[in-house]
Amino acid sequence: MRFRIFRYDPDKNDKPTMQDYDVRLDPHDRMLLDALVRIKEQDDSLSLRRSCREGVCGSDAMSINGKNGLACITKLVDLKEPVELRPLPGLPVIRDLIVDMSQFFKQYHSIKPYLVNDDLPPEKERLQSPEEREALDGLYECILCACCSTACPSFWWNPDKFVGPAGLLQAYRFIADSRDQAAGERLDDLEDPYRLFRCHSIMNCVDVCPKNLNPTRAIGKIKELMVKRSV
Amino acid sequence: MALAKRSFDVVVVGAGGAGLRAALQLSEAGLKVAVLSKVFPTRSHTVAAQGGIGAALGNMGEDSWLWHMYDTVKGSDWLGDQDTIEFMCREAPKAVYELEHFGMPFDRNENGTVYQRPFGGHSQNFGERPVQRSCCAADRTGHAMLHTLYQRNVRARTQFFVEWMALDLVRDASGQVLGVTALEMETGELMILHARATLFATGGAGRIFASSTNAFICTGDGLGMAARAGIPLEDMEFWQFHPTGVAGAGILITEGVRGEGGYLLNKGGERFMERYAPNLKDLASRDVVSRAMATEIKEGRGAGPHSDYLLLKLDHLGPEVIDKRLPGIREISKKFANVDPVKEPIPVVPTAHYMMGGIPANYLGEVIAPGGGNLEAAVPGFYAAGECACASVHGANRLGTNSLTDLLVFGKSAADSVIKFLAENPGRKDLPKDAAERTQSRLARLDSQKNGESVAEVGAEIRRATQTHCGVFRFPDMLAAGVKKIRELADRATRTEIRDKSRVFNTARVEALELDNLIEVARASMVSAEARKESRGAHDRADHPDRDDANWLKHTLWYKEGDRLDYKPVHMKPLTARSIEPKVRTY
Numbered sequence: 096m097r098f099r100i101f102r103y104d105p106d107k108n109d110k111p112t113m114q115d116y117d118v119r120l121d122p123h124d125r126m127l128l129d130a131l132v133r134i135k136e137q138d139d140s141l142s143l144r145r146s147c148r149e150g151v152c153g154s155d156a157m158s159i160n161g162k163n164g165l166a167c168i169t170k171l172v173d174l175k176e177p178v179e180l181r182p183l184p185g186l187p188v189i190r191d192l193i194v195d196m197s198q199f200f201k202q203y204h205s206i207k208p209y210l211v212n213d214d215l216p217p218e219k220e221r222l223q224s225p226e227e228r229e230a231l232d233g234l235y236e237c238i239l240c241a242c243c244s245t246a247c248p249s250f251w252w253n254p255d256k257f258v259g260p261a262g263l264l265q266a267y268r269f270i271a272d273s274r275d276q277a278a279g280e281r282l283d284d285l286e287d288p289y290r291l292f293r294c295h296s297i298m299n300c301v302d303v304c305p306k307n308l309n310p311t312r313a314i315g316k317i318k319e320l321m322v323k324r325s326v
Numbered sequence: 327m328a329l330a331k332r333s334f335d336v337v338v339v340g341a342g343g344a345g346l347r348a349a350l351q352l353s354e355a356g357l358k359v360a361v362l363s364k365v366f367p368t369r370s371h372t373v374a375a376q377g378g379i380g381a382a383l384g385n386m387g388e389d390s391w392l393w394h395m396y397d398t399v400k401g402s403d404w405l406g407d408q409d410t411i412e413f414m415c416r417e418a419p420k421a422v423y424e425l426e427h428f429g430m431p432f433d434r435n436e437n438g439t440v441y442q443r444p445f446g447g448h449s450q451n452f453g454e455r456p457v458q459r460s461c462c463a464a465d466r467t468g469h470a471m472l473h474t475l476y477q478r479n480v481r482a483r484t485q486f487f488v489e490w491m492a493l494d495l496v497r498d499a500s501g502q503v504l505g506v507t508a509l510e511m512e513t514g515e516l517m518i519l520h521a522r523a524t525l526f527a528t529g530g531a532g533r534i535f536a537s538s539t540n541a542f543i544c545t546g547d548g549l550g551m552a553a554r555a556g557i558p559l560e561d562m563e564f565w566q567f568h569p570t571g572v573a574g575a576g577i578l579i580t581e582g583v584r585g586e587g588g589y590l591l592n593k594g595g596e597r598f599m600e601r602y603a604p605n606l607k608d609l610a611s612r613d614v615v616s617r618a619m620a621t622e623i624k625e626g627r628g629a630g631p632h633s634d635y636l637l638l639k640l641d642h643l644g645p646e647v648i649d650k651r652l653p654g655i656r657e658i659s660k661k662f663a664n665v666d667p668v669k670e671p672i673p674v675v676p677t678a679h680y681m682m683g684g685i686p687a688n689y690l691g692e693v694i695a696p697g698g699g700n701l702e703a704a705v706p707g708f709y710a711a712g713e714c715a716c717a718s719v720h721g722a723n724r725l726g727t728n729s730l731t732d733l734l735v736f737g738k739s740a741a742d743s744v745i746k747f748l749a750e751n752p753g754r755k756d757l758p759k760d761a762a763e764r765t766q767s768r769l770a771r772l773d774s775q776k777n778g779e780s781v782a783e784v785g786a787e788i789r790r791a792t793q794t795h796c797g798v799f800r801f802p803d804m805l806a807a808g809v810k811k812i813r814e815l816a817d818r819a820t821r822t823e824i825r826d827k828s829r830v831f832n833t834a835r836v837e838a839l840e841l842d843n844l845i846e847v848a849r850a851s852m853v854s855a856e857a858r859k860e861s862r863g864a865h866d867r868a869d870h871p872d873r874d875d876a877n878w879l880k881h882t883l884w885y886k887e888g889d890r891l892d893y894k895p896v897h898m899k900p901l902t903a904r905s906i907e908p909k910v911r912t913y
Contacts, residue, residue, distance in 0.1 A: 106514075106828040123574060125662070136782040139834035140826035144365070147541040149577045149658065151469055152369040168661050189512055190831040196366070209477035210429030219383075220426040222438030228431065235431045235463070235470060239368055274429065 096120055096130060097177035100141065104190050111188070115177065127174065128155055128167040142191040150305060153240030156183055157192050163242040163303040183245040185254065198254045199241045199261070206258060206266040206284070211277035227273035234268035234313060236306050237261060243300035243310055249293040256289035260300035260310030263291065267313035270320065282321055291317060329762050330517045333754070334360045336744055337505050337521035339492045339548060342370035343468070343730060344712025345527030346475035347737030348744075352525075353482040355745050360519055362490045362508055364543055364836070367476045371529055371541040372733065375468025376580035376654060377445060378460030379425075379734070380727030381418035385439040386458035391415040393450060394459065396906055398728060401447045401611045402721025403863035403873060404908040405561065405881070407897035410689035410717045414728070414735045421734035422461050430474040431463050433651075443651070444585040447611035447725040447913070456609055460727045465580050465654040471730060491836060492547065494765045495524070495555040495708075498758045501697070503708035505757075506551070507765040511836060514829030516769065518762055522754055523707050523744045526552070526685060526693075527737065530713040531847040535678035536786075536793040539571050539578040548714040550843025552685045553850070554764065557695050557705065558883035558892065560716040561683035562847070563855035563865050566724055567798050569615040571677025573635035575662040578679065579655055579672060581726040584608040586651050588640035590619065591671065592627040603913035610913035613723040613864045616676035620798045623675075630673060637671035644668075676798055680724055681847075682864065683854075684716035686883065689901075691715070691740020696883070701894045709744055711736040718881065721896075722863020771820075772838055778823025781838045788815050788841075788848050796855050802869045805856040812845075812852045813889070819845040850884040857891055858882065875908050 096118055103111035118133050128148055135141050143166075144154040150168035158181040159169055186194040212221075244250045244259035258266065266285060270278045285291040291314065300310040338349050341363035352359045363370065382389040394415040399406055426432055426440065433441035442458040450457040463470035479486075492506040496518065505521040531546025532538040549559055569590070570579040584590075589608045592598045602618040603610035610618075619636050628634050640648065640655075645668045648656055652667075659667045686694050687710045688702065697703040712733045719732055795808025819841055826834040860874035861867050883892040898905050 104828050104830060106830040125575070135833075136780075139781070139824055139837075140828065142831050142833045146365055146369050146543045147371065147374050149374065150661070151466075151654075152365070152371075152373050152541065154365060154369050170661075190828075193831050200366075204480055207481075209481040212427075216423075216427040218423070220423050220432070220440050223434050224438055225434045225436060228434045231431045235473070236466060238373075238469070239366075269429075272429070272431075 096171065098130070098134065099177045099179045100192070101181040102191055103188055104140070120171070125170060126167055127159065127169040127171055127178070130171060131166055142193050144193055151238060153238035156240040156242045157181065158184060163246045165240060165242070165305045168305060183241055185245045185251040196241060199244055199259070202244070202258045202262040203239065203265060206262050207277070207281070208265050208269065210269065210272060210275050212274055213276060221274050223273050230271045230273070231268060233308055234264060234271060237264055237308060238306060240305065242303045242305055246299040246303045248297060249295060253289055253293055257293035258285070258290050260294070260314070263294070263317065264308060264310040264313045267317050270317065282317070282324065285317060286321060330515065331520055331757070332517065333520045334358050335521065335748060336523045336525060337362065337519045338525045338527060339506060340370070340527035340529055340712070340714070341367035341486065342527060342529050342712065343372035343472060343475060343733030344737035346472070346479055347734050348525055348527060348711060348741040349484045350475065350479050350482055351738050351741035352744060353479065353484040357745070357748065360485055360487055362487045362492050362506070362519070364489065364491050366488050367486060368473055370472060371544055372468045372472045374541065374578060375471070375730055376465040376578060377582035377585065378443060378462035378467050378727045379422055379471070379730040380445065380448065380459050380725065381422040381461055381731060382415065382459060383419050383422060383440060383442060383461065385435060386442045388450065389457055389459060391418065392903060393452060393457065394418065394448070395903060396452045397448050398719065398725055399906045400453065400911060401723055401725040403723055403911055404721065404875070404879065405718065405862060405896060406721030407718050408900040408905060409897045410719050412900040412903050413689040413739070414719050414731060417735045418731045421731065421738065425471065425474060425734065428474050428478045431470050433462055433464060443582055444609060445726045446581050446584065446609045446615065447606070448727070449606070456606060460582065460585060462582065464650070465582055465652045467730065491839065492551065493768070493839060495551050496757060496761045497555050498755060502706040502755060504755055507762050509839070512831055514832060516762070516765065518757065520757055522748055522751070523709065525709040525711065525740055525744060526714050527710070527712045528714040530681045531844065532678050532681065534788060534792045534844055534848040534851065536789040537571065537576045538678040539568055539576055540679070545840040545844045546847035547840065547843045548710065549685060550846045553846045553886040556887060557693065558686060558885045559683060559850045560686040561718060561854070561882050562850040562884055563858050563882060564682035564722050564863060565678055565851065566612055566680035566682060566864050567616040567676040568679035569612055569619055569676055570638055570674040572658065572662045573673040573675045576677050577658055577662045579638060579658065579674060581612070583638060583640050583652060583655060586647060587643050588638055591637040591639055592622045593629045593633060594627065598622055598627070606913040611723055611725060614913055616798055617866060619676050635673040635675045638674045639671040640667050641669055641671070680729060681713055682716070682718070682720040682722065682724055684714050685710040687711070687715040687717045689717060689739065690743040691736050692743055696892065696894070707747070709740040711740040722865060768839070768842065772822065772824060772835065773827060775821060775823040778821045779818045781822050781824065781834070781841050784815060784818050784822060785841055785844065788812070788845060791815060792848050792851065796852055798866065800855060800865065800867050802867065805852070808852045809856045812849050816845050816849050846886060849889065853889060854882045854884050854891065879908065
């Protein structure tokens with residue numbers, strides 16, 4: 096199977112190149128990550144992140160034939176050859192398929208991604224009805240792979256000011272949690288021309304999310320809550 | 327060569343469940359903590375845990391930590407230390423409530439309490455009938471737990487060193503641990519992290535097997551570092567094969583599937599577990615179910631064109647239950663097995679999953695090793711928790727859900743022990759002059775190696791040897807041949823060569839350094855397995871089919887130095903409860 100892979104090593108050459116690989120696959124090789132592991136056996140200088148190889152850790156996000164996805168759950172049979180692999184767009188490249196995710200995590204951290212509840216906790220669990228818990232479905236499952244934020248033009252232009260779809264999905268995860276007491280402050284924090292309102296509902300995030308989550312809907316809910324509290 | 331040094335109160339190595347729980351405790355105590363991780367914390371392998379956290383909350387019916395303790399001792403085939411088991415089972419409910427207060431999105435009952443599902447080997451009233459003890463967030467419990475703990479650490483402003491790989495322990499002449507050497511992957515820079523206390527939470531090493539549910543990062547780094555520093559590894563012959571890995575892919579399918587009512591079928595459509603475990607059936611403990619499955623396959627009753635897998639049926643649960651309680655399983659089955667479990671059964675085989683052994687520790691999370699006439703002398707300044715530690719709660723076989731419980735309870739208790747140790751030992755000992763010597767010579771050797779061995783090839787051979795010679799069923803001649811093979815591979819592993827010499831994010835170098843750890847784990851496992859002449863829990867020998875308490879109710883200790891073995895007694899005395907005497911183990 097044929098691949099064209101983005102190569103860049105600042106320690107060696109100053110210019111990125113696309114390198115062609117032709118790999119013989121094993122019948123067991125089902126996913127793109129399996130092929131990348133084969134390539135690395137041939138050429139140990141190819142650098143990429145990977146870990147769980149089942150789509151839950153979020154390490155191996157990359158641009159696959161022009162669309163962001165996880166290598167470990169992208170089936171080889173679905174890919175057109177030569178398979179073109181590039182690092183996630185919009186973030187600085189460290190080497191090959193590895194990008195610097197600092198900006199992405201900085202935005203995630205900026206939304207205070209933790210439960211805020213200043214009441215003394217009860218001796219046992221805080222109670223939450225099944226319906227209240229269901230409000231978190233489609234939100235808590237995010238794996239922070241950055242496929243969505245790095246597919247978003249608004250995040251490309253303003254990665255330092257726009258929270259981005261991943262961060263906003265998590266902001267809503269806490270706003271929607273019946274146990275959280277900081278919804279008001281969370282909304283205040285997002286009421287800003289950039290942090291939230293750079294989202295123009297382009298919906299690339301929904302299109303690429305490997306976990307089938309819907310950040311655009313979560314962003315819409317946040318906007319609704321803002322409207323609701325202003326009237 | 328002068329090396330960069332940084333000083334901390336505590337260095338935590340590993341940012342999975344145990345590392346993050348420990349880090350939180352230490353950060354909130356106001357200590358200067360550095361948490362090192364090869365991967366961003368939420369990428370740690372805890373993220374892949376599915377089924378739940380075992381704790382006797384009693385939300386679904388009567389339960390008691392004493393029953394949980396009994397099940398765990400019985401599950402361990404009496405090799406677990408009863409003091410640590412009591413400690414874990416007693417602390418478990420508190421650990422779960424605390425996690426809920428941190429924001430964990432547990433599934434709920436109508437009355438608002440945490441939903442609990444049945445799981446293998448967990449019972450009411452000392453083995454009478456199944457109990458619902460597994461606290462879960464759908465089938466994504468590990469993911470929800472890891473993210474919750476990370477989030478709580480963000481709140482506590484814990485300092486992370488992300489994509490830093492710890493390479494070796496630093497010990498002084500007295501044996502005290504004073505930190506680690508570590509490689510910053512992005513820059514290739516080597517550093518000494520000088521610490522008053524060092525806590526390992528480096529996870530498992532399932533990557534010694536060819537077919538494993540474990541992530542690529544599970545290479546036993548903590549065990550390799552400990553072994554090189556002269557600390558023995560305990561009970562390494564005990565590896566858990568999870569009954570339900572996706573055939574051919576190895577991806578985990580939670581026992582929660584059977585907890586929710588799924589069951590296993592052989593080629594003839596027979597629910598064969600009824601023959602092997604008439605009482606708990608498909609919810610017998612994992613060693614029992616895996617052995618039954620391997621027997622079915624061996625005797626020609628496997629399903630599929632090559633009769634080499636079994637079928638996990640859950641379509642009778644209906645799409646509603648599957649989508650609510652097991653959505654991740656449906657996703658995995660479609661992706662990796664090409665079946666939709668709402669309609670068809672999932673092809674599954676027993677797959678290497680969990681390391682019961684590890685760095686010897688006690689219930690306080692202190693690393694203990696023989697020294698000064700004491701079989702269990704604490705190694706000053708050194709702590710371990712989670713899968714890398716052998717506390718030993720899981721003994722010869724771990725019960726499902728007890729790994730997450732272990733991470734929470736012992737992550738916290740190890741951190742509490744660190745806090746106490748630092749209060750009692752306010753000073754800081756100087757680094758020895760040769761603090762980084764071992765690491766520097768390893769790196770220099772790797773960079774200058776010519777005509778060496780390929781890391782990928784030696785790795786593949788280690789995995790093949792372990793899989794072939796040290797699997798579900800073990801045979802004396804195969805084990806002896808396995809020891810010979812793994813010793814040859816250990817020799818080859820000293821001559822690995824990498825072509826990539828770049829300083830920047832050199833993953834070839836990282837994989838070569840991981841192989842140094844992997845080989846220690848594989849060798850410890852094979853040598854320990856060959857020596858244990860009995861069958862107990864996950865260790866099943868054809869020539870000694872029974873448990874032999876008279877001769878083998880003892881823990882194995884393997885030392886890298888001299889590749890030798892030693893043994894120490896099992897703690898049969900709990901902290902406060904009555905001792906649970908060994909008896910025949912049936913389910």
